[in-house]
Amino acid sequence: MERYLRFYIKFQGYMIGAFTLLLSVLMTLVIFESNDAYYPMEFYYNYRFMGTTALVLGVFWFIAGATFLYGVHREIKQCLLPFALLYLVDLALLAIRDIVMIWHDRRWYTMVFVNFPTLLAVLYITCYLFMTLVALGRLFSTDPKPQTGDNFVRFNNGITNPVALDDEAALVTE
Secondary structure, eight states: OHHHHHHHHHHHHHHHHHHHHHHHHHHHHHHHHHSOSSOOGGGGGGGGGSHHHHHHHHHHHHHHHHHHHHHHHHTOGGGGHHHHHHHHHHHHHHHHHHHHHHHTTOOGGGOTTTSHHHHHHHHHHHHHHHHHHHHHHHHHHHSOOOOOSOOOOOOOOSOOOHHHHHHHHHHHHO
16 A cells, blocks of 8 residues: 555656646747737736746746656655745746736736636645645655665664773784
8 A cells, every 4th residue: 555655646746747847848838939028018917928937937847847857756855845936936926917917907807816716726736736745755755765785874872882892902902
């Protein structure tokens, strides 16, 4: 059962990383090709999905996805952090976009956090991603991947054996 659970959690990590890489390339190309590099100032609220901002975030998402896949493959807990931080930054950018759109009386169904079905999807995806990240982090910290090598470990607990020291001293003096 434990092997199956370990496999399932790592499989989820691989799938999240692979989809992040694939969608970062596809979405960045689609957004960048369908919009100009410089967009009119009256659409400044939509900066996340227009122009060079989309290209920069797409490159960051690609780097975070590659780091995430490397971290899952090598079981390195710190490699999961760029993905989580970039996801939170992207959520914050969407929240700021929604606030500005509410301020300018834009249509409510184009907003992420005001439209109820979209809000449920965002909450579900956020919970799923962070629960997977927590599970991967715990998996990597509790059961480390076996390392190749001689597997020799010397434990020094600070206790010395005085009898052994006397025997060694006797051997040196004889």
